[in-house]
Each structure stands twice: as structure tokens, then as C-alpha cells.
Amino acid sequence: MWKFFKLLKGSSHSHISNQNAYLNDLLKGYSNGFRGQVASAGLLDLLDEGVPGVGTYEDFNTIDWVREKSKDRDRHREINRQKKQSDLALLLSLIDAFSGWLLMLLIGLLSGALAGGIDIAAHWLTDLKEGFCMKGFWFTHEHCCWKSNETTFQRRNKCPQWKSWAELMVGVPEGASAYVVNYLMYVSWALIFSYLAVILVRAFAPYACGSGIPEIKTILSGFIIRGYLGKWTLLIKTITLVLAVSSGLSLGKEGPLVHVACCCGNILCHLFTKYRKNEAKRREVLSAASAVGVSVAFGAPIGGVLFSLEEVSYYFPLKTLWRSFFAALVAAFTLRSINPFGNSRLVLFYVEFHTPWHFLELFPFVLLGIFGGLWGALFIRANIAWCRRRKTTRLGHYPVLEVVVVALATAVLAFPNEYTRMSSSELISELFNDCSLLDSSKLCDYISPGKGGERAANFSMTTNGLADRAAGPGVYTALWQLVLALVFKMFITVVTFGMKVPSGLFIPSMAVGAIAGRLLGIGMEQLAYYHHEWPMFKGWCSLGAKCITPGLYAMLGAAACLGGVTRMTVSLVVIMFELTGGLEYIVPLMAATMTSKWVADALGREGIYEAHIRLNGYPFLEPKEEFEQKTLAMDVMRPRRNDPPLSVLTQDGMTVEEVEGMISDTSYSGFPVVVSHQSQRLVGFVLRRDLVISIDNARCCQDGIVGASRVLFTEHTPSHPYQGGPPPLSLRPILDLSPLAITDHTPMEITVDIFRKLGLRQCLVTQNGCLLGIITKKDILKHMAQMANRDPDSILFN
């Protein structure tokens, strides 16, 4: 019997090869079914023999979690059975058990190495926009001036080995002509980098564009997008990410790093049969890989795991939690040993604050939260509107031109302002920075005690210069530049995110928030300095004390804006906690992120990733969103009241010809089997694909099967053949005997819960034991869209 089944399966791939037909199936009614349990005993053999196509899914299809998980359990049982028989099998079972850990180790190593490479390359290319190292073209500005004796405590661009383009081309380091040359070179490099990035993406890997997180969320929820996590995507995304970041566009590398890590995970899965052959197991690996991505992006392994848990993953068993943690740590240590920033930290903007915060400061912190929430909500609306425009108008036809124009505008507008000229991570690093006395940044240009006149005369020298001080002219210049930078970043990020280059949102959002936070922080600081006798400062902020840390405000602003855009909560706080190291600042962080989330949620329920998922029409059943309507399963199921009745097979009443007619008349990918048309009592569910293959195979290879043969799904084939008729065809082996069925009165809230938690693709609906209809994942998504007054037809993959 199983041999027959194997034969059937063997020819499966050739039959349904037309992807469009399958996509069509997907858009229409029900998709492939809740089966595999009957077939499971044989699946292991099938897999071992490598029959192509068995147990795999077509592109743009949803996987069946129940089937995948029971496939894995079968595999496990088989290994356990063999383990008892021989020592070799015991060894193999041990290797199998540890292959998950080995895979995690490899993912951690590879992702850490790639992240380090990206950091170094982006750093070098970014510096190339400004000048060139005479010691060797491969040095960055910092490395070029590393051993230069003259540069201690001076501005870093005073190092003689490093030549700006103006010095190289017109020979003068300063003045109008030098400025123009530098300006032109900056813009040219930006154009070259962005052009290269978009051309590479377009030519080799269209999937490499964007941040990738919406698609990864969809893939983790069970959707299949072939090639999205493939070799080409990895290669091109890594290269173009470096180019895009270096071009100065308002985008970050953090989101795409998650995509890169997931590509690594997916590719490395091919080394292990266990993960290559099972879509559910592979998704566990991808969950861990997304934790790795955040771990290397922010140097926050625990935050990465929580990000994967909170934001990205759909099915996250505890085993995965533990493995993700391991992989995230390995990646963080790999990155640290590469040491891309030369500070033995994983990120540029690691920061340590030394001043405690005061309870009353919670008020400005909450203000930052409100700003973050408002900006997050507005950004999402504006960006979605712009992306929809790109999809629907002619704008979308010129992706290369769009990128080049935006890059040109960004470079032209960014160069004059010091804070937009530098890369966003450097900007964030500078804004987070807590000014010490030796700091040469303009933001730290405070009037030092002793030359500040009458007020400063009150200072005792014991304050060590760490006291709040009056802002000097540098700070005032910086303030204006920061305001302009804020406005610029806010606008340019809206049009940048969603272009056809790899683009992350974390860094631009954080930059906007950090600017706003620093501005508020400096304002508070000056207020406290000049008005320390005000009641609100009384008691904790006397003259000569250090009470306000503008860098902390910048950090909270960054967290608030990032929270407003992504709606992350715990993971955001933990990532920021790992950046600052110290429980001290968790309360302000929570205040800012909570406010930001509440404000943003009040203006629009969705985060940027959910909004993009919906914009692209991916079939994603949001696990966080509560279904609040009082509809019943009967309101959602197909067929609707006036539709033709459900196409069903009977267990023993149909001939081969009738079945073939039903297959060609409909495009559903599965059919329920009932006892008889009269009773409509449900027996099981059979997949279209299996049916087609089985009948074709029987017609060609099984004696006596003709159009008039009866198709039987019953347990016992009648021993005596039908009087005079041809021998019957038994299809019991391909029948799924345990389709999940609910009653027509089941509330939709429970139905949605069942779909989410069990990972179903479809569910049958019965009334008093009789089959009434069917509900698919897509029906549910459409219904939810309808209930939320959205366009239900947007939920198609297109």
C-alpha cells in the first residue's frame, strides 16, 4: 500500500508546475489541507528516498503547521526507534539532537562576521565621501589618523595623512573653492553609491530591497516566498546595504541586518536534513536568526531574543528561546572580536551616564514619549500614503530614478549641515554623548567656570566641571543646526523608507528622536542653570550641581520615536538597557516608551511593519490584534447564502469520471468527503493535488481503472467487485481522516483563536454533524478587513 502511495507521490511535481495556476488557487477558495496524519507513517521513507516535491509547498502558499509538526514528530519517533537497535543509530541520533545547536553556532558566527564586515565597509565608504587616506586607500579616516602624533585632543580632520577631496584636487584645505569641491565630491559619491545599490538590487535580487521585517514576519507566520531568504538575496543585500548606508540616504542597517541574519539561517538550514525538509522546524531557526540580527545590530543579545519573541516570531517554543539566546550571544561575541568600531563595543552609540535622574524629570520624559508617539503615528500614515502612491501611480515604474533623485536631494541638503552630513549612527552617538570637560564637540561648548563671569565665580572648584553650565556660542549654533536637521530628517525619511534599496528604519527614527531629545535636554539644562531657584528645581538642582544630562534625553527621545514607529515595548526597553547598562535608567525608558506607544496607538493601531504587511496584502494573521466582533462561523464560511453548494465528494458514490469532472470544474485545492449527498456527514478531507496525481497514476498503471470505476474512500473495499462493473479505485490512503471541524454557531473570536494557535489553513463547518461549509485563513483575513472597514480585496498576495 505504501509503495503505491510512494509511486503516486513520485510524480507529483510534474503535474502541478504552473505557478500561476497555484497562485490562482490561493486567491480563490480553500487551500491545501489538514492532512498528512494518515500519510505520516510513510513520509519518513519518502523523505529518505528523496522523491522530489513530496512534503514541500509551492511558492506563495501557506504551510500547514499541524502537518509539519507531526512530520517532525514522526521523524523523531523513527530516530528513537532505531536508536535502540544499533550503536551507529544511537550516534546518529545524538548528532541529530545536537545539529540544532551546531546550526545556531554557525548562524551566530556567520551573521556576526557579516555584520562586522558591513560595519567596516560602510565606515570606509562613508569616509570616502569626504576624503582619502594617503597611507593607503583602504584606511578609514579614523584608522588613517590612528597613530598620528599631532592629533591628540584636536579635531580629527586635522590629521595630515588624511586629505579631503579639496586638498587632493585643488590643493587648498579651506575656503570657498575647497567647500565647493568637497560638496560636489560628496554629492557625486552619494549618487554613485545609491545608483550602484539600486541597480544591483534591480538586476540580481529584487527581494533585497526594504527592511525585510514585514516579509520575515509573514514568512514566520507560515507563508512561503521562495528566494526571499536565498543566496542571491544575502549576497546582494549585504553589498547594497553597505552602499545604501554609505550613500548618506536616511536609512539604517539594523532592520536589513535581521534580513541578512535570516538569510544566513535559511541557507545554513540546507546543511541539515532535519531543517531543510521541514518548514516548521526551519521557522524555528529563522526566529532565532532574527534574534541574531538584532543582537548584532544593537549589541543586545537579550534584547534581540525578546525582539524576536515580541515582534517577529509567530511560533516560538521555549526550546527556540534558549537556542536563540545562544545564537545571539555567539553572534555578539563574533562581532566583538572583529571589533569594527575599535572601542571593543558592538555599536557606535554605546553610552554610560553617571548622573542620576530626578523624579520631576519624568515630566519632560513623558513629553518626549508624546513626541515619539505623535511622530511615529504621523510617519506611518505619511509613509504608507507615499508607498501607496508609489504602487498605484507611474512613480513606481522608475525605481532607479527615484532612488537617484532622493539620494541627490539628500546629499545636496545634507552637506551644508554638519549634523546631517555625518552618518546617522555617528549623529546618534554624538547626541547620546554625555559631555565631559575634554570633549571637543560643538555640543559640549559650554562656558567653563572661571571665564563665565559673575555667575561662574560662585562655583567651587570641587564640582570638577561636571556641574550644569551656561551654554556657549557653539551650543547655540548646534541648536539651530539640530532644528534644521530634525525637520530635514523627518521629511526625507518618509520618502526614503520603501524605496528599492535595503533600508532600515531603526536608525532614522532614533536619529529624529535623539535630536528632539537633545534639544529638550539642553533646554532643560539651561533652564535649570539660569532658574535653579524655581520651585520645580528646588531641592535637587542647586547652582553648581550636575542635574540634567542632555544625552539621557537624547536616548529617551530615540527610544520614544523608535517605539512610536515600531510599537516595540519590552524588547525596546531591554535593547536600550543593554546599550546603557544599568537598571537606573529603565524607569525613564519605560515612561517614555509607554507614553509613546499609548499616544501612537491612539492615533492608529498598527506599527510600521503591520502597515506594510497590509499594504502588500500578505496573508498574515496578526497574533496581537484581538478580534472583537460578535459574528459566528456561519457568517464567514463559504458557500455564502446564495452561492452554489459546496463541492463535496462522497465516500463511495462517485465514479472516476465524476471526480475528474469536479476537479476540472473547480479550482479549489481540496474537497471534503461526505458519507452521502443526502446525509452530508463529514468523513474527511482530500487535497486536489493528491487526487489528481492518484487518479492519473491509477489510470495509467492500475489494471481495469476506467472512467466508470467507482472511487471509494471507505475503510473496506468490498471483497466482491460490483456486479458487472469495473474494479473500484480505493483512495483511502490520501484521505485525511482528521480534518478539524467546528460548528456553525462557533463565535468567530474563538475560530480566529483556533486558527492562530493551531496554525490552520482551513477548517470545516458543521451543523448537527452535517457538513455546511468551509473557512480558510483567507476568508478570516477578508472578514477581519471587512469588519475593520478596510478593503477586503487587499488581502491577496500581489
Next chain:
Amino acid sequence: MWKFFKLLKGSSHSHISNQNAYLNDLLKGYSNGFRGQVASAGLLDLLDEGVPGVGTYEDFNTIDWVREKSKDRDRHREINRQKKQSDLALLLSLIDAFSGWLLMLLIGLLSGALAGGIDIAAHWLTDLKEGFCMKGFWFTHEHCCWKSNETTFQRRNKCPQWKSWAELMVGVPEGASAYVVNYLMYVSWALIFSYLAVILVRAFAPYACGSGIPEIKTILSGFIIRGYLGKWTLLIKTITLVLAVSSGLSLGKEGPLVHVACCCGNILCHLFTKYRKNEAKRREVLSAASAVGVSVAFGAPIGGVLFSLEEVSYYFPLKTLWRSFFAALVAAFTLRSINPFGNSRLVLFYVEFHTPWHFLELFPFVLLGIFGGLWGALFIRANIAWCRRRKTTRLGHYPVLEVVVVALATAVLAFPNEYTRMSSSELISELFNDCSLLDSSKLCDYISPGKGGERAANFSMTTNGLADRAAGPGVYTALWQLVLALVFKMFITVVTFGMKVPSGLFIPSMAVGAIAGRLLGIGMEQLAYYHHEWPMFKGWCSLGAKCITPGLYAMLGAAACLGGVTRMTVSLVVIMFELTGGLEYIVPLMAATMTSKWVADALGREGIYEAHIRLNGYPFLEPKEEFEQKTLAMDVMRPRRNDPPLSVLTQDGMTVEEVEGMISDTSYSGFPVVVSHQSQRLVGFVLRRDLVISIDNARCCQDGIVGASRVLFTEHTPSHPYQGGPPPLSLRPILDLSPLAITDHTPMEITVDIFRKLGLRQCLVTQNGCLLGIITKKDILKHMAQMANRDPDSILFN
């Protein structure tokens, strides 16, 4: 109609008041059903009017997650509906939305305060065993000597205000008689404290004993144990915990703190209708409360949340994650502002290491992991065997005597050894400690450079005394004492855990591991000092360098032993990470805990909490354990092959008398309703309790209902009454129209998954649309026990 239903419900409480009858129901077949959906429209009103007993469960019953969740959704919908109508309702809806956060704040504050109080009181009572402060009896030893000028850098027991009992009673501070007096006083106080603890537990709150974590896990999975989290338990557990810890018994306060925090959570739930009335919502709060417990126990808020997620919780939505985090932080900050240890840390054994570890050290770290795993597995076996002995033999009849005898043995054996005399947390703190030059502990009695002779002469003075040094006589004495302490702790903990006093396992396990770790650490250190030319030390450990940190070994040993006993992974690493602060030591931690878990799992799958759950027969469906057998639903369902058929009701064919007969003949707590006995097509499910109440009510209050009246569950009551017969009784309102049903061929692995994920209590089994049987949670637990060759009858609550 609803009014009628309300009337029915109103009298519900009086009918089923006999708890034993209900317990009986529980032990027999199926429990209350998957309903509430039909009744939900009226539930809100019912709840508002406060009809007693509606929507609540009997003691020792399992809750229905589906029903509770849809009840909450109904409430939410109702609030949303009213919100649009008036401003007051809008305000109320806002209050409702924020009540969760307010509740978390309160739990954090209360638990933090209680934990602080427990710490202070336990400290004071522990010191009382040694002596007495002349400045005032309420001072601990440390506070007594706080301002004493003479005690800088001397041993702390040299402070004149603090008198040992010998000084007070016989007037001499040292000598044989003083030793005897101190010994006697130590033992007497230990006996008094432990006697008080056990007497209080026995008299006022039997539920206050043990660690509470197994029971909390069971409660969180949906079981009801009335009073387990009540006021009395909280009060008595807090007091007796202090007494038990102070008595010197080998137990910790960390586990019981989780129980205390959960009691706080449960009691504070009563302030908010939303949580008081809904068992599922309340469990979300309890999940957060258990995070709070660990947060205050270890000063690790993130670790606490992960502990709740990994170890304790059953249903943990993301919203809970975020709230748990908030509550854990509030509690940590409350505890910090109480500052019970006077070091502005949350725990006694916070530690900072300054020496990096070397790659080759992973080998001894893995050794510690193996030790931890072995000890964990052996401890679980020994402890379970001992507890089973206590349950089955006469030993269990003398709980007070048992506690007193164990306390006597502990005190008598502990006093002579300095390391067992001190409290376990102090011991751990001392073992974790990284010796500095000024340290006066015996463990830090190294031969300092300069007096160490020839070898030490090689030292340059730049090493600052931080180099590895030869152990002095103090260290050698300490080694022997530690070995004895290790053996003592290992044995005494086995008999202590499970006695009728509050007793946590975290601290004793950590103490065992810390001793073993420190021993290995000192061994390694001396090896490195005397044999630094060995190949394994070459290159990283030259003479005069600091290469081995024995304190780190102690910490890893503690983590490994705790991991072996509880099988925690991520949360354990994060808790330890929060204790040490610094990603540097996460890799050794992971190596030790991973090894420990693997070794322990190889020797026995269950952690101590699962083992105790099984020992006590709680109905707990382990979410981590994979069900590996290939059985089908038909093998598990009732009735079995030779049993009498299932008791079912028909939708219109039975009279009131027949139904009453069925109720009195059986003890099931619910009945499926079918179309007819012939067809067996499933219509719905009705609860015994509802049926009894409805019929009684109809018989007394509805005209014409007699024994011969027909009971109808159909949608339409026939308009014309039955010819000549009495009017029918329609019970449609109490019928659950959406019971979940699976087919008889559904594999049990999927069935178990469905039960776990949806939180079901029972599930009907059909074949071809006809009802065949029923599977309850208890059937599944029994089946799993059978498959694992355990006694299936142990799964009863007893």
C-alpha cells in the same frame, strides 16, 4: 428569556454546595463544558447585578479558558459600545483600560515592601541566634556596630555594643563555656523559630508550606485551589518564612517569595471587578506576580519576567509580558528604596568581577555543569523518594515533630562549622566574593607577596596584590570546612524540602553549587600558581598575573546546581547576568547551565517542580513535554470498547423525568446533546449544573412543567403544544452550541496540542458526524502517564 435565565442562575449556589460531591465529579469523567458563548450576551448584566456563583468555579476544578476569554471579550465589547454613548462611560472605559497598570503598580509596591520586610526581619532574627545588641534589641549585628569607631577593618564580631549570648549569660566572650552557651542558645533559637513556623502553618494556613511554585504552575494552567493565594496564606507565609529562614534550616526565601507575590496579586485583584470576576484575566495578573517574586528575590527584573515566561506561566500573551516587566521594575525599585542590605543592592550576593576568563577555563566550567546536573538529578530522585515516603508512611502524621527534629539536627551539625553556621545567603555572598587585599575573610587568607619567601620575591609591586597567590593556612582550613559543609548541605536539603514550613530551593541549591565551585576555583588557582609553566596555562597565566577568579567558579557552580534542580535555562542565565552585570561572563554561564541541563535531563526528564506536581497528582498538562506516542483519539476517549454507551440527551425526545433520572444515575458534569439516539448527530453540550438548576426552577416556577413534559433543545419550540401532553420545557438557552469536536482518527499528539493551546477541559469525539465519545483533560493526563509507564491513577487531586 434572559430574565428567566437570570432567575435560574440566581439559585445556582445553593444547589451544588457540597464540595465533596464536586471533587467526586472531578475525579470521575468529564468536567464542566465549553459553553458560555450562547449565554454571553447576558453575562455582563448578570455580573453587574452580582448574582452569586455565576461564572465562578468550584474548588479543585479546572477553568475553561475559552469561556473566560470570551466572557472578557464580551465585557470589553460592552464597554466599547457604551463608550460611544456618554462621556461618563468613556471615562469609565479609560479607567478600565488603566486598571491593569494600576494593579501592576500596586502589586509591585506591596511585594517589594513585603520582600524588604522579610529581608530585614530574617536578618534580625538570624543575628538573634548569636547575640544581642545592647543599644536596642531591634538592631541587627551590622546595624548595632554601624557607627562604632573601633571596628574599621576588624572582624565584625569585635564590636562592643554587640554581646554574644555567652557574654550576656556567663560573662566571658571566649573559651569552652562561652562556646557551649553560644551553641545551646543557637540550637534553642533554631528550635523555637522552627517550632513557631510549623505550628503557625499547621494552625492557620496549611497552604503556606513548601515553595508554592508547583501549585502556582498548576493554578496558572487553569486549576482552582481556593485559599491557596488568600489573605491568610499571605500573612502566615510571610511570618513563617521569616521564622523558617532564621531557624537556620537549609531552605531559602526565593521560591516562597514568588508565592507571596502571587498572593499579593490575587488579593489585589479583588479591587478590580475586571480581574475579580474573570479567572483567565486573573491568571495573567498572577503570571506577572510571579515575575515580581523573582524580581525581588534576585534583584533581577528581566530575569523575573523570563522566569515567569519560561518556568511558571501557561498562558502568557504579549500584553502580560509588558505589564510583568513594569510590575517587576516597580517591585525592584521599591525594594531598593527600602535597602534591606544597606548596600543599595537588591540582594546580598551581588558581585562584580574584574578579571576576564580564558578560553581554556571552559573545561572546568563544563565540569561544574556536570556536577550541577548530577546533583540536580540525584537531588530530585532522593527528594521525591523521601516525600513519597512521607506521604505513604506514618512519617507524614507528625509534621511538627519532623520539622523540630530536622531543625535540631541542622542546628547541632551546623554550629561547629563556620560556613554552615552563617545563613545560606551570607555563605553564597562570601563564596562569590572576589578577594581584594583588604578582605578579612578566611577564604582570602593568601600569603601576600613579600612574606611568601622565594617565589613571592619574583613579584613586581605593580601587580597590586591582585595576582594569583599561594594559599595561606586560612584557605586550607576553609577548604576542609567547605568540604564538610558541602556534604552536610547536600544531605540536609533532601530531607528539608517538602516539610510543612515555607521552604525554597534556590538558595540551598546555589549554596551547594557555590561551595563546589569555590573549591574547584581555589584548586585551579593554586594549580595555576604552582604550575604556571604547564602547557595548559602557557601563554595566558604567567607568574604574577591574576588569571583565576575562584568567585566566578562559585557563581558558575551555583548556576549549574540551580539549573540541574529546576531545569531553568534562559531565565537562569539572565538572573545571573543581572547579578553580575556584564556580558563578559555569559558564555561561561551558558556553558555551565547548558551542560548541567543536558546531564540532568539525561538522568531524568523532570525538574523538581514537575516532579512535585506529579507527586501531588495535580492535573497539569506540561506545555514543554512533547507527546511522542502514535495513539489516536479513539484509543483515549470514553466510553472504552466494553463500557456502557455514552450518556447523551436528545434534542427533543426526552421528558423531564428521563433527564432527571439520567442526572441522578450518573455523576458526569456535562452531557452531549444529539439529534436522536439513532443518528447520534451532535447538537451541543449542556452542563449538569445548568441542567439541574433549570429543571428545578422550571418545576417550581413555570406553569405546567411536570415529569412528563418534554425537554426541548431545538431552536423553535413547536407553536402548538403536544397533543394532550403538558407544555414542553425549552432548554436551548443553556445549550452550548459550539462544543469542539475532533474525529476518532485524530492523532493524540494533535489532540494534546489542541488541549494545551486552547485550554480545553473536554472535547467530543465524532466519527462520520456521529458522536462516539468524549476526551477530558484528565483522560489525556492518564493516557500520558500510562504511555510513560507511570501509574495513571496518580493523576487525581488528593
